[in-house]
Structures are given as C-alpha cells and as structure tokens.
Amino acid sequence: MQENGIGASVRRKEDQRFLLGKGRYTDDINVEGQTYACFVRSPHAHAEIEGIDASAATAAPGVVAVLTGDDLAADGIGPLICGVTVTSDDGQPHRAPAHPALAQGKVNYVGDHVAIVIAESLTQARDAAELVEVNYRPLPAVASTADAANDGQQQIHEEAPNNICFNWPFGDKAANDEAFAGAHKVSSIDLVNNRMVTNPMEPRAALGEYNSGTEEITLHLTTQNPHVHRLVLAAFNQLAPEHKLRVVGPDVGGGFGAKIFIYAEELVVGWACRKVNRPVKWTADRTEAFLSDAHGRDHVTRAEMALDENGKFLAMRVITTANLGAYLSTFATMVPSYLYAFLFAGQYTTPLIYSEVKAVFTNTSPVDASRGAGRPEATYLLERLVDVCAADMGLDPAEIRRRNFIPKDAFPYQTPVVQCYDSGDYEAALDQAMELADYAGFDARAEEARGRGKLRGIGFSSYVEACGIAPSAAVGQLGGGVGLWESAQVRFNPTGNVQVFTGTHSHGQGHETTFAQLVCDQLGVPFENIEVIHGDTAKTQFGMGTYGSRSLAVGGVAIAKACDKLIAKGKKIAAHAMEAAEGDIEFAGGNYTVAGTDKAMNIAEVAFNAYVPHSYPEGVEPGFDENAFFDPMNFSFPAGTHICEVEVDPATGEVEIVDYTAVDDFGKLVNPMIVEGQVHGGIVHGIGQALLEGCHYDKDGQLVTASYMDYAMPRADNAPEFKIDYAPTDPPHNPLGVKGCGEAGAIGAPPAIINAIANAIGAKHVEMPATPETVWRACQSAN
Amino acid sequence: MYEFSYHRPASVAEAAELIANAADGKLVAGGQTLLPTMKHRLASPSDVIDLGGIAELSGIVVNGNIVTIGAMTTHAEVAASSEVREAIPALAALADNIGDPAVRNRGTLGGSIANNDPAADYPAAVIALGGTVRTNRREIAGEDFFTGMFETALEEDEIIVAVDFPRPEAASYMKFENPASRYAIVGVFVARTAAKPRAAVTGATACAHRAFRIEESLQAGFGSSALDGFEAPVDKMNSDIHASAEYRAHLVKIMAQRAVAACA
Structure with a gap:
C-alpha cells in the first residue's frame, strides 16, 4: 500500500x-458587463394569470429587460422535463403536465416563476421586480398530500385527473392477499414521512454568458452533474446545441440531491443572456431556496406485515400516497417508485411484497430526490413496522430482525422486489452494533435514567440501500432516459x-x-x-x-x-x-x-x-x-445496523439522543476519515428528519416554514458523540470492492431514532419530526 | 434592502434630534431584528440612526442593590460581567443563552426590550426583577413598559438609556426553546425578593407579562410544589406550528416549577 x-x-x-476562503463558487464569479436577475415569483399557491404589465418595471432605472413566459415560448425554449417514465395502472405513462420555465397563464405554487427582471445592479433588479404588475385570479389550493386525490378536490392540471400523476401497483396482489389471509398475525402501522427542504449551505445560482462570435453559451451553475445539465438543456429545452453549450459546476457548497435537477432559473438565465446579449447572474436568497428548491420525502403510508407464529415475515403490503408537488422535477417520478418499492425487502427474507404508490400533484414546490431519495422512506416504514411486529409478537427487536435476516450464505440473494443483493452479512453488523452499544447494559442505564425522571429508550434500524447508481440496462428497462x-x-x-x-x-x-x-x-x-x-x-x-x-x-x-x-x-x-x-x-x-x-x-x-x-x-x-x-453490472448494497439511545423528558417531551452507534458495510474504505465524515453527516441529516425538520404548508398552500426561524436544521448540540464501526463484505461485481457511503446515515438514522423514542415512552408510534409537543402528547396518550 | 440615510450620532441628545427630524427614522442598536427585516424589504426606514457610537449608553454599574445596565450593552457583555454574575447570576445566564455568539456580540439589552418580540428573553427579566427602564425623558417601571406584541410604553422618538435591576435574593430563568429559532416558546423568570416573590412569563402570550397567579402561589411558600395546583390559562396562550396553546400552558407550569426549584 x-x-x-x-x-x-x-x-x-x-x-x-x-x-x-479561496473556494470559487458560482456567485464568486463576476464577468465584464454582467447584469443581475431577479425572478418575479407567485405569491399564490394556485392562480390564473389574467395579465402581466411590465411597463413600469421595464422603464425603471437600470433595467435591461423584463421577460415573461410569452417571450420564452416565442423563442421555443422549454418546457422542463422529467426524465424517468413510470407506467400507471391504466397502462399509460405517468401524467406529465407541461412545466414551463416561466408561467404560461397559470401559477401552481408559491414561488412559481412568472418573469425575470434583468438590471445593471441587483438592487435595481429587485426594485423593478416589485413594479411588475401581475393580475392574479386566485384558485383554491391543494396542499395536503393525503387529500390531494380526493373526489371533488380542486384540479391543478387538466392532464392529470384527480391530481394523480400515477397509480403504480407492484407485486403479486393475489398471492400477497392469500398470505395475509392465512397469517398467524398481522401487524400494521400508519405513518407520514415528513417533507424536508434539502438546504445545502450554498443557495442555487446561475451565471450565463453568451459569446456572439462563437455563438456559445457558458453557464456556471450550482450543479451536481454538469453534463446532465448540458444534455437536458440542449436536447430537451432547445437552449443551444450541445457543442455550443458549456456548463461549469465550479466549487459547489453542498447538494444532497437538490442540485441534480434542471431548474427553471438555470434555463431562463441561459436563454436570457443570449436574449439581452449580456452576462446574467442570478443567486437565490435563502427565502427563494426554501420556496423553489425541490423538496424531499412527503409520503403518507399504511404498511402491514403478515407473520407466522415464530415471527417470520410471510408477506408485506404497503400503500403510499407520495406528493410530487406542483410539477414534475427532473427525476421526481423515480423516487417514490423504483428507488422506494425496490427496497421493501430490506435485510429480510420476506417472500411476498405488494405495494401501491399513488403519486399526486399539489400546489407545493416540486418534490424530488434528497439524500437517500426513496430509500429513507422505504427503510423508515419497514424498520418501524418491524418494531411494531416485535411488540405484537412479544419479541425483542433484535431477535425478530435476526429471525428474518437474509443469511450470509444466501448471497447473491434475489429479493421479490427486483433487486438482487450481491453481498452482505447482516447478523455480523447487528452483533457488532449491539456489542458497541452495550445493549446488554441498557436496562441498567434505563433504570438510572428513571431515577433522574427521564425515560430512556433504545431503537434499532437494520437497513440496506441500493446505490452506486446504476447499471444502465436496468435504468433503461425501468423507463429512465439516460445511461448511468x-x-x-x-x-x-x-x-x-x-x-x-x-x-x-x-x-x-x-x-x-x-x-x-x-x-x-x-x-x-x-x-x-x-x-x-x-x-x-x-x-x-x-x-x-x-x-x-x-x-x-x-x-x-x-x-x-x-x-x-x-x-x-x-x-x-x-x-x-x-x-x-x-x-x-x-x-x-x-x-x-x-x-x-x-x-x-x-x-x-x-x-x-x-x-x-x-x-x-x-x-x-x-x-x-x-x-x-x-457501467456497473449491478447496484451496490451498503447495509448496516444503527442503534440509537434516547432520553425523553416526560414533562416536556424533549428528546435527547444520548448515544448513537452505527455499524455499516460499505465494502472497502478508501479514506476512512472521509467515510466517517459522511456517516456523521448522514446521521445528522437523519436526526434532522427525525426530530427537527418539518416542512409545513398551510391549507392555502403558503409555506409557513420558509426561514431558519421556523425550519429547524440540526446543529452540533442535537448530536451525541457517535460510535462508528464497520462490518465490511466484499461486493463481487465491484472491481474496487467499494459500495458507497454518502446516504447511509440519512437512511439508517430516522427509524433508529423513532424506534428509540417509541421504546422510551411505550408508544406504538410517534410521527416525525418528533418535536417536544408531539412526544409530550404521545407520552400523555401512552399513559 | 431599500436605500436609506445612515447616521451615527455621538450623544443621546444628537440621536434624539436626528430621530425627531427624520421622515421615517429608526434607531438601530445591535440590529439583530431591524437589519434582517430591512434585508427582506419588510421595513424601509428613510433614516437609520445608529446608537453604537454613543459611549454613555454602554456599560454596567453596580450601586448598592441596583445593577444598572446601559441600553447598548451587548448580551455578551452582560453574560461575561463579573458584577452581573455576582449580583444577579440568573440575568447573566439569560444573556448567555440568547441566540448564538454572533447575536450575543451584536444584540443589546435596549434593542431587545425596545423591539419587545413576544418570544424575547430580556422582557421577562425586566418585569420579574422589578426593573426600571430609564429613557432620555423619564423612568418607566418594567412591568408597565411592555404593552403588547412589539409594542412598548416608549413614546415616538424616546430613547432607552439604561435599565436598573434591583438585586433579588435569588432568581432563575427557565426557557423552553423553539428548536428552530431558539427563541422562547415559553420562558419563565422568577425572583425571590425581600418583599415578595415575583414572576414573569415570555413567549407564551402576545407579550411578556407579570405572572400574578404564579406569584400568589409562591406567596405561601417559595418551592416548586407550591405550583402543583397552578394552571396557566390556555385561552390566553399563543398557538402556532411550533406549540399549541395547550402545550404552552403546560410548559408555563413546568418552566415555573423548574425556575423555582433552581432558586433553592
């Protein structure tokens, strides 16, 4: 070595x-003749636009141009696309309503893009943006995931009756029903996977430059994938031919998924710089980031498990409504389908799995991938359900997992949900985690905590994820538009x-x-x-x-x-x-x-x-x-067991994470320090989802949590010292023997934390984010 | 942010003249509320008069049983002051837990109470300790100073100079923090004084207020069990996405009990 x-x-x-301080982020780059853009955004969740009067704005000091959806359409630019097809239960592709980069007569969420104002200075652009008069006729808003497809609900898009993007059943329903009918016991849980705002530290930004001599557009973007941006902007949005478009993702201050997608602002800035023949810069402020970044998660789910008398899982059923927001973001359809239902086996031998996902439109910001993307949602419901099963069967949560684990000699293991796991040793990770967490000493610690008036609980999460995305042939079969x-x-x-x-x-x-x-x-x-x-x-x-x-x-x-x-x-x-x-x-x-x-x-x-x-x-x-x-032969399948220990103050509902153990299988580690950092960050992301982060729209579709005053991000004092270790297995198809580690923490942590809280207070379930009031109320009803 | 004229007077008298003559002037102390509001274009004062250059507004003086803290004294200065820590440790502790270090190094006592955010910490201390707000015109009893949400007894263009805090026998502030902003969802300040117990509540209602019913309960005996029968009125409580009225009322009792226990 x-x-x-x-x-x-x-x-x-x-x-x-x-x-x-020598990083060079998009907003650090300034070019000769640069102008500044401000977007006019919808203050309404749902409204028709009866007219736009930009005359006062156009005449305002320093204004270079005010451009609207009509200008964009006249130049044949757009609309934005969704790159993965999911086939609905009627045999038709998912409903994909037009997603104009600047509104065409209608706005569908607060923050939707109506016009771009370009001026010599940012202040002048903002001043002029306030002068753009948009005549809105407000319509009732659809803000609730659970109710979006209800009869009589306000329609958002003509193309999507009942606000349904797709209904996607997956698995053998009849066989599944039969297994449930003959089961010794059926355990079930209803839960919500809370909507999150991804919140990379650097807000999104775009700087467009057009060279009339070479007819080339250069776009500096906050992107996780510059070539994907160039491909989509060229091939689907007609911004410029691919060889005349250069996309640069310079230093980028965090992405977590939110900077994968091709956003309206990016396309509009690229187009506008040629239109006005001046460089155009736009940088989101934090409010714009909250309003217009693609959000994550947002599922409402009922999950059931059929068990035999020994606690073996016979069959699982999952019914989910997934909120996709107002329009389809670039990979929106893939997240609650292939990245979700294909993970329902988890680490277990469950032979039959049936699921139905109803994806709905609402008058909220588009929802797409966010660290983990579908896999945290799958893992959360599965690992919560497993704990409910353990309680129903009177089994220790570790024991019920052990009884259902895919044994280490069964790999490669074909799950009933497409994925074929290549390697793993789940029991080894569980044993190692239990040792590291001193599971045997838990009762004594709980007793000591009771003396201090605290309820101490312990929770497991044994997760598996599919990453190393992805074999191109598999992506193509699933309706993906690219090779990976x-x-x-x-x-x-x-x-x-x-x-x-x-x-x-x-x-x-x-x-x-x-x-x-x-x-x-x-x-x-x-x-x-x-x-x-x-x-x-x-x-x-x-x-x-x-x-x-x-x-x-x-x-x-x-x-x-x-x-x-x-x-x-x-x-x-x-x-x-x-x-x-x-x-x-x-x-x-x-x-x-x-x-x-x-x-x-x-x-x-x-x-x-x-x-x-x-x-x-x-x-x-x-x-x-x-x-x-x-081009990989298969996904990679990192896995592991996380064990969380919490103390709950029953008087206030406050939760303190007092201990956290993660034993992961990432295969070979290239840089253990960087891996440890990724694990820490992922777990903290999971702590955010489990305890703090609740993106909340009111019934009128106004985003109530649009700043850090109301949206709680995790901070250092929300996390304990982590106990981190590894239980590696060798993935046979990966020449480097590596599996990937960036998302594991965000996938493994939420159920471990909620399982620990439920254990502490003796409740069946506590919704995320488990805020003090939520936990306090759960304590009241548990007693 | 919109354009405005910036002034940095050297005396309270000059500041008073500037604010009186401004079309729509605003005094800025630490700027922890005003500047974000201006950045979001939610406030557009014609003139911003910065009190940061007025030496007479800063500083901490202990005179007998009175701790006088200048309006422009920062939270960090109060937190670090050996005089305050000795005389009223609960006040130093309160200041030490406002916001984060950046906020504590900029934010001031005067700015906090003049703004009177319903979830701010200092108002509870000013009321419960029986403080007196001294302005360039008069003295105002702490409990009369806070009149409503973001409203105070200050007249147009009146400037806070200092707050006098009488030294209590014992005092404690318990704050239940909003996990996002870390403002008080509920904060209860209790003080045991020679005369009688005093208590104030912040965060729970539209405006920080003296908690007479807590004081009455404590009259019988200054111990947390004295509050066992106390119930805060749910109908007076704020209710928002962070905490319902019912939960806030519950927290008032818990925080009050804990504050009393900490005085022991």
Whole structure:
C-alpha cells in the first residue's frame, strides 16, 4: 500500500482552499458587463394569470429587460422535463403536465416563476421586480398530500385527473392477499414521512454568458452533474446545441440531491443572456431556496406485515400516497417508485411484497430526490413496522430482525422486489452494533435514567440501500432516459505529474482527495503530484455526475480502469526502453521492472518517453493519457445496523439522543476519515428528519416554514458523540470492492431514532419530526 | 434592502434630534431584528440612526442593590460581567443563552426590550426583577413598559438609556426553546425578593407579562410544589406550528416549577 493510497485517512486536499476562503463558487464569479436577475415569483399557491404589465418595471432605472413566459415560448425554449417514465395502472405513462420555465397563464405554487427582471445592479433588479404588475385570479389550493386525490378536490392540471400523476401497483396482489389471509398475525402501522427542504449551505445560482462570435453559451451553475445539465438543456429545452453549450459546476457548497435537477432559473438565465446579449447572474436568497428548491420525502403510508407464529415475515403490503408537488422535477417520478418499492425487502427474507404508490400533484414546490431519495422512506416504514411486529409478537427487536435476516450464505440473494443483493452479512453488523452499544447494559442505564425522571429508550434500524447508481440496462428497462455509467480520463503530463478527469462532481464529498488516493495507490505516483479535475463540460469527457452514492463505486472504477490501460501501455514502452520482452515487465509501486533483473524504470520516465518518443516501440501511439468508461453490472448494497439511545423528558417531551452507534458495510474504505465524515453527516441529516425538520404548508398552500426561524436544521448540540464501526463484505461485481457511503446515515438514522423514542415512552408510534409537543402528547396518550 | 440615510450620532441628545427630524427614522442598536427585516424589504426606514457610537449608553454599574445596565450593552457583555454574575447570576445566564455568539456580540439589552418580540428573553427579566427602564425623558417601571406584541410604553422618538435591576435574593430563568429559532416558546423568570416573590412569563402570550397567579402561589411558600395546583390559562396562550396553546400552558407550569426549584 502506498502511504497515501487506499485505506489511508489522508487529510482533504480541497480543504486548503475552502478553509482559506479561496473556494470559487458560482456567485464568486463576476464577468465584464454582467447584469443581475431577479425572478418575479407567485405569491399564490394556485392562480390564473389574467395579465402581466411590465411597463413600469421595464422603464425603471437600470433595467435591461423584463421577460415573461410569452417571450420564452416565442423563442421555443422549454418546457422542463422529467426524465424517468413510470407506467400507471391504466397502462399509460405517468401524467406529465407541461412545466414551463416561466408561467404560461397559470401559477401552481408559491414561488412559481412568472418573469425575470434583468438590471445593471441587483438592487435595481429587485426594485423593478416589485413594479411588475401581475393580475392574479386566485384558485383554491391543494396542499395536503393525503387529500390531494380526493373526489371533488380542486384540479391543478387538466392532464392529470384527480391530481394523480400515477397509480403504480407492484407485486403479486393475489398471492400477497392469500398470505395475509392465512397469517398467524398481522401487524400494521400508519405513518407520514415528513417533507424536508434539502438546504445545502450554498443557495442555487446561475451565471450565463453568451459569446456572439462563437455563438456559445457558458453557464456556471450550482450543479451536481454538469453534463446532465448540458444534455437536458440542449436536447430537451432547445437552449443551444450541445457543442455550443458549456456548463461549469465550479466549487459547489453542498447538494444532497437538490442540485441534480434542471431548474427553471438555470434555463431562463441561459436563454436570457443570449436574449439581452449580456452576462446574467442570478443567486437565490435563502427565502427563494426554501420556496423553489425541490423538496424531499412527503409520503403518507399504511404498511402491514403478515407473520407466522415464530415471527417470520410471510408477506408485506404497503400503500403510499407520495406528493410530487406542483410539477414534475427532473427525476421526481423515480423516487417514490423504483428507488422506494425496490427496497421493501430490506435485510429480510420476506417472500411476498405488494405495494401501491399513488403519486399526486399539489400546489407545493416540486418534490424530488434528497439524500437517500426513496430509500429513507422505504427503510423508515419497514424498520418501524418491524418494531411494531416485535411488540405484537412479544419479541425483542433484535431477535425478530435476526429471525428474518437474509443469511450470509444466501448471497447473491434475489429479493421479490427486483433487486438482487450481491453481498452482505447482516447478523455480523447487528452483533457488532449491539456489542458497541452495550445493549446488554441498557436496562441498567434505563433504570438510572428513571431515577433522574427521564425515560430512556433504545431503537434499532437494520437497513440496506441500493446505490452506486446504476447499471444502465436496468435504468433503461425501468423507463429512465439516460445511461448511468461513469467516465474517467487519467493523463500523465510529460513531467510525470497526473491529472485525473472525472465525470462525477464533488460538492463536499472530498473526491479530489479520495480519487487521488486511488491513483496514488494504483500508479505509485506521489499523492501531491495528482490533481483531480471535475465539473466543466469543456474540460472533462461526458459523465453522469454525483448522486446516489455512486461516485466512488462507479466513477472510481472508471478511474481504476483508465489506470489499468496506462499500466498496460507503459509496459510496452518500458519493455522497449529496457530492451526486454513485454511479457517480462512487471509493474508495482510506480516502477516497471524486468523480471529477474535489477532493471527498473519509474512510470514518470515512461510518461516522458511517451511524450518524447525518440526511441519508442513500433506501433505504439505517443502520449500517456487514457480514457475509460465503467457501467456497473449491478447496484451496490451498503447495509448496516444503527442503534440509537434516547432520553425523553416526560414533562416536556424533549428528546435527547444520548448515544448513537452505527455499524455499516460499505465494502472497502478508501479514506476512512472521509467515510466517517459522511456517516456523521448522514446521521445528522437523519436526526434532522427525525426530530427537527418539518416542512409545513398551510391549507392555502403558503409555506409557513420558509426561514431558519421556523425550519429547524440540526446543529452540533442535537448530536451525541457517535460510535462508528464497520462490518465490511466484499461486493463481487465491484472491481474496487467499494459500495458507497454518502446516504447511509440519512437512511439508517430516522427509524433508529423513532424506534428509540417509541421504546422510551411505550408508544406504538410517534410521527416525525418528533418535536417536544408531539412526544409530550404521545407520552400523555401512552399513559 | 431599500436605500436609506445612515447616521451615527455621538450623544443621546444628537440621536434624539436626528430621530425627531427624520421622515421615517429608526434607531438601530445591535440590529439583530431591524437589519434582517430591512434585508427582506419588510421595513424601509428613510433614516437609520445608529446608537453604537454613543459611549454613555454602554456599560454596567453596580450601586448598592441596583445593577444598572446601559441600553447598548451587548448580551455578551452582560453574560461575561463579573458584577452581573455576582449580583444577579440568573440575568447573566439569560444573556448567555440568547441566540448564538454572533447575536450575543451584536444584540443589546435596549434593542431587545425596545423591539419587545413576544418570544424575547430580556422582557421577562425586566418585569420579574422589578426593573426600571430609564429613557432620555423619564423612568418607566418594567412591568408597565411592555404593552403588547412589539409594542412598548416608549413614546415616538424616546430613547432607552439604561435599565436598573434591583438585586433579588435569588432568581432563575427557565426557557423552553423553539428548536428552530431558539427563541422562547415559553420562558419563565422568577425572583425571590425581600418583599415578595415575583414572576414573569415570555413567549407564551402576545407579550411578556407579570405572572400574578404564579406569584400568589409562591406567596405561601417559595418551592416548586407550591405550583402543583397552578394552571396557566390556555385561552390566553399563543398557538402556532411550533406549540399549541395547550402545550404552552403546560410548559408555563413546568418552566415555573423548574425556575423555582433552581432558586433553592
């Protein structure tokens, strides 16, 4: 192993610039002649637009242009698309109402885009935006997920009767019903998966520049996937041909899914910069972020489990209504379907699973992927339901899990819900977590807490997720519009240092360090001589970007494959230079050697020979620069057990997380320090969902939690010291042996926390976010 | 933010003149409420008169049993003051738990009570400790100062100079924090004084107020069990997405009991 290679907790090289304030985010970039944009947004959740009078705004000081949906339509731009098709129970594709980037006669949520005002200064743009007179005729709003499809409900889109986007049944209903009918016991739970605002620290931003000489548009964006943005904006939105559109995702301050999507502002800024022939910059303020970023989760679910007399799961049934918001965001349909129902097996051998998902439109911000995307929702209902089963059967929650685990010798394991798990040892992770959490000592701790007037509870969550997204063929079969391979280019410069170009995008994950470690390990090049480059369609080959914990599991493998090609080519060059047969050349630790001799040549010298090929093998191309693409054979399946211990103050309902243990299987760890950081962040994300974050629209569709005064994000004092460990298994299909770790915490944590609270207060269920009042009320009814 | 004229007077008299002559002037102390409001374009004063340059408004003086805190004294200064910590530790503790360090380094006593946010902490202390608000014109008893949601007894253009806090025998403030803003969902300040027990409640209703019924309960004996029969009136309580009226009423009792217990 190289000193800074795989397995080393190398300090993050990107932190030098971030900690010195030398990061370069979209809003940091300013260009000659730049103008500033302000969007006129709907104050109504649902209204017809009877007219827009922009004359006063257009005449206001400093205003360059005021553009509306009519201008956009006249230029043939848009609408925004949803890239994944789900087939509804009538055999038709999901209903996809038009999603104009600027409203066409109607607005459908508070914050919906009506016009863009472009001015010489931001203040002038904001002043003028207030002068745009929009004549709204308000309509009743649909804000409730559970009630959106009710008879007599206000219709939002003509194309979607009863506000239904799709009804998606999945599984063998008859067989499932039969298993339930013959079951020893049926356990059930009704629960809500609370809507969240994803809240990356850096708000979204866009800077568009048009060069009339080259007819090229350059868009700097807060994006997790610059090439996906370019592809969609070019192919579907007619912004510019793909080769005349450059998308750059510079430093990006967190994404968590919210910066995957192609947003209205991005398309409009790209179009407007050409329209006014001036650079246009837009940066969301925090209120705009709350109103117009795609939100996450928002399910209402009933779940049931049929059990035999030993507590074995016989069949499971899930009925969910999922809120997709006012329009379909880029991947909205995939989240409550394929990323959700295909995870219902969890870690268990449940042979029959049937689900129905009704996806509905409401007059709220669009809902799409947010850290975990579908998998947290699946895991939450399953792990809560398992605890209810344990209580109904009088079994210890660990014991009922153990009785139903897929045994470690059963892999590869085909679940009844599409996924075929490749590797895992769930019992090992459970045992290790119980040991680390001192489960055996829990009763004594609970007793001690009672003496202090506190109710102490413990909760498990044994999760599995599908990430490393994703095998292209599987995505295509499911109705996805793209392939989800990843690309890499590894380039030696003549002086022997290395540039690694990746199609993934780092916005906090530490790729610049982790990927350099991969290359350092494989090629033996000093860590400091390796630079990782990402995020610019003009610099890197096509890539699919970063989400779904895929960057290492898919993108990392592409890098490794490119390194393999370099090593192979280098053998030819080294053989020629050292006057040996290619078959006698060995490569290790950065050196080519001739077997059985002391002849050696460093890979940097080989690279130099490749660029200065004065004496060079015949038939070998000059240059030392290789490309590779990797399309995985399967998803990867990180898994683990999390154990949370809480203390509840029954007088106030306050919950304190006093202990938290996570034992995860991520396969091999490249940088354990970065992985630990991802686990910490993911768990804190889960703490946010479980205890704090409740995105709330009132009945009129006004977002009540549109600032940090009302929307509670987790802070350091909401989290305990974490106990983190690993129980790795080797995923056979992944050449690096890695699984992905970015979402696990957010998936595993919410049910562990809620299970602990329910255990503490003796309640069947407590809804998220488990605010003090919610818990206090649950305490009242539990007593 | 809209455009405005900025002034930085050096004396209270100059500030009073500036505010009197402004078309729609606003005094700014720490700016912790006014500036965000202006940034959101929800306030558009013609003139902003910054009190930060007036030396006479800052500082802490203990004179016998009276702790006098200048209006422009920051929360951090109050929290760190050895005089306040010695004389009224509950007041220093209250100041130490307002907002976050950035807020405490900018926010001031005068700004807090002049704004009179229904969930602010300081009003409860001013009332319960029997404080006196001194302005450039007069003295106002603490319990008469807070008149309604974001409303005070201050007249147009009147400027708070300082607050006098009598030293209690014992005092405690218990705050149940809003998890998002960390303002008080309910805050109860109790003080045991030589004369009689005093209590004030913030966060629970439209405006911080003296809690006579808690005081009456404590008259019989200053202990948390004295409040066992106390029930706060649900119909007077605020109700919002963070806490229902019923829950707030419950919390008033719990926080009052805990504050009393902490005085022991």
